[in-house]
Amino acid sequence: MAKNKSKKARRVEETAEQRPQGISWKTVAAILVSISTLVGAIVGGLDFINYLREGYQQFLWLGLAVLGVVWLIILWLLFNQRNAYGILWVAVTIVAGVVILNGWHSYIQTREAKLVVLIAEFDAPEEVYGLRNEILEKLNADFANDADIEIESVNEVITPDSDSGSPHAIELGKNFHADVVIWGWYRPTKNLNINIHVENLSAKHLPLKESENLRPIANLDELESFSFQQQVGQETSALISFLSGFIDYSAGDFDRSIKHFDQALAGISLQPRLFKITNDILFLRGNANNHLDNYWLAIDDFNLAVELDPNNAVAYNYRGISYNFLNEYKLAIHDFDAAIQIDPKEVAAYVNRGNSYAGLGDDNRAIQDYDQAIKIDPQLAQAYNNRGLSYATLQDYPRALDDYTYAIQIDPHDEDPYNNRGVCYATLGNYSRAIQDYDKAIKINPQDASAYINRGNAYSGLGNERKAIEDYTIAIELIPEEPGAYVNRGNAYATLADYDNAIRDYTKAIQINPQYEKAYYYRWLIYQKLGKTMEAEMDFKKYEELTGQKP
Numbered sequence: 001m002a003k004n005k006s007k008k009a010r011r012v013e014e015t016a017e018q019r020p021q022g023i024s025w026k027t028v029a030a031i032l033v034s035i036s037t038l039v040g041a042i043v044g045g046l047d048f049i050n051y052l053r054e055g056y057q058q059f060l061w062l063g064l065a066v067l068g069v070v071w072l073i074i075l076w077l078l079f080n081q082r083n084a085y086g087i088l089w090v091a092v093t094i095v096a097g098v099v100i101l102n103g104w105h106s107y108i109q110t111r112e113a114k115l116v117v118l119i120a121e122f123d124a125p126e127e128v129y130g131l132r133n134e135i136l137e138k139l140n141a142d143f144a145n146d147a148d149i150e151i152e153s154v155n156e157v158i159t160p161d162s163d164s165g166s167p168h169a170i171e172l173g174k175n176f177h178a179d180v181v182i183w184g185w186y187r188p189t190k191n192l193n194i195n196i197h198v199e200n201l202s203a204k205h206l207p208l209k210e211s212e213n214l215r216p217i218a219n220l221d222e223l224e225s226f227s228f229q230q231q232v233g234q235e236t237s238a239l240i241s242f243l244s245g246f247i248d249y250s251a252g253d254f255d256r257s258i259k260h261f262d263q264a265l266a267g268i269s270l271q272p273r274l275f276k277i278t279n280d281i282l283f284l285r286g287n288a289n290n291h292l293d294n295y296w297l298a299i300d301d302f303n304l305a306v307e308l309d310p311n312n313a314v315a316y317n318y319r320g321i322s323y324n325f326l327n328e329y330k331l332a333i334h335d336f337d338a339a340i341q342i343d344p345k346e347v348a349a350y351v352n353r354g355n356s357y358a359g360l361g362d363d364n365r366a367i368q369d370y371d372q373a374i375k376i377d378p379q380l381a382q383a384y385n386n387r388g389l390s391y392a393t394l395q396d397y398p399r400a401l402d403d404y405t406y407a408i409q410i411d412p413h414d415e416d417p418y419n420n421r422g423v424c425y426a427t428l429g430n431y432s433r434a435i436q437d438y439d440k441a442i443k444i445n446p447q448d449a450s451a452y453i454n455r456g457n458a459y460s461g462l463g464n465e466r467k468a469i470e471d472y473t474i475a476i477e478l479i480p481e482e483p484g485a486y487v488n489r490g491n492a493y494a495t496l497a498d499y500d501n502a503i504r505d506y507t508k509a510i511q512i513n514p515q516y517e518k519a520y521y522y523r524w525l526i527y528q529k530l531g532k533t534m535e536a537e538m539d540f541k542k543y544e545e546l547t548g549q550k551p
Helices: 007-018 025-044 046-052 056-080 084-113 131-143 166-175 220-225 227-250 254-267 278-291 295-308 313-325 329-342 347-359 363-376 381-393 397-410 415-427 431-444 449-461 465-478 483-495 499-512 517-530 533-547
Strands: 115-121 149-157 180-187 193-200 211-214
Touching: 115 131, 115 166, 115 227, 131 149, 131 180, 131 227, 149 227, 166 180, 166 193, 180 227, 220 227, 227 254, 227 278, 254 278, 278 295, 278 313, 295 313, 313 329, 313 347, 329 347, 347 363, 347 381, 363 381, 381 397, 381 415, 397 415, 415 431, 415 449, 431 449, 449 465, 449 483, 465 483, 483 499, 483 517, 499 517, 517 533
Parallel strands: 115 149, 115 180
Antiparallel strands: 180 193, 193 211
């Protein structure tokens, strides 16, 4: 006979019968296996997806979304049961989600910084001639270790019919976040018909048309001997190197850009079939060398550009700019003359020739060239600014001020006219007005050391030596090897009777430039004041030796 159970025991049993039994780990495992099977089926159906021309990525994301939803349902069930493992996996999922999101964001940023090139299948008998395969193999071989370039391929044929072609290539490129998509088709008939398309999807302002159809001339023998494929592969690799170099150049990484330009030039033949970019590469590499102060290397590039096209005014203009940097003004003028003769409307050549004449001290002739540049382009701020400099050199300050002001009106975001107008005001003794202009120049470009030096000079002119010292110190921090800033600061310290700091600054200026006669002169004055006869005599002799006159 069964014993009667207590009320407490019955309540426990009733509670146990009412408590949800939950799902077992076997059930969870079964669900995960089912999900994995589902995702595998989706990925395994890529050929069918490609056939539908919808792109596999959308389906892959759909599969991952389904997996994520089911995973969240499982976590909710476990968490709702107050299962200890469920709470643990919720925490793990949150941490993993944060890590994945950060990793994905980093991946997108890294990919956006790269040049991504997508190569589609060619509509052609590739199993026989392998043009697309040669392009792809060449790109993979040349850029396998290049962190700036990503080469991707898709096993999808893009046909040139009206419903496909470029629109399909562009859509495909967007799916892969590609900057450039290359696709094509050819027919190995007697009259060989080859079409290679390049789509520019990049937001990096690449020097490419948005869509270009290239039709290289070749014969069937070249295709069958594989010589044509090899040349096209080399030229395509050269194009990608050039584009990557252009991105580096635009970002101000001139050393890296030159490496890519070198690689591009190595792949360009004398008679290119596809891409006539040799002059573009030479111009950019020459300018990159100018930025790196490699002026003679830049001239070598522009020499080649002139040889390739003797009637290219831009090539002469660029070479003249390099000569200007070297203070070879007569050679520069010769090149600017040639550029103007080829193209009388080449406004940059007039401005640059004006700069050359100014460098030779012929400011009247320089003003004539600036006048001509302004006549061609009345909104050319640089011409007004440079003409203002020539007027200031000729001590025609009212005209100089007018030109600087007009340059500022045209381009209020250029610090140079503010700086130059400030110098003009300071020369006229209007230091307060000069400081206002220097303030604006510094606001536009806080890294402009010359503006700090000039403002320091203006403060000194107003007798505010402490403010002057602050500006000279900032200038020295920006350009530690500028001796003039040390001399100016030394003068400010001397005015404040801080002779130790003054001597220290003059000495530093001499260490930077042992030929800087002003530093010896000012230090000589301080040594005399301090009664240091021997030191003063040494500076006196050095100043006399450098200048040929007594201080």
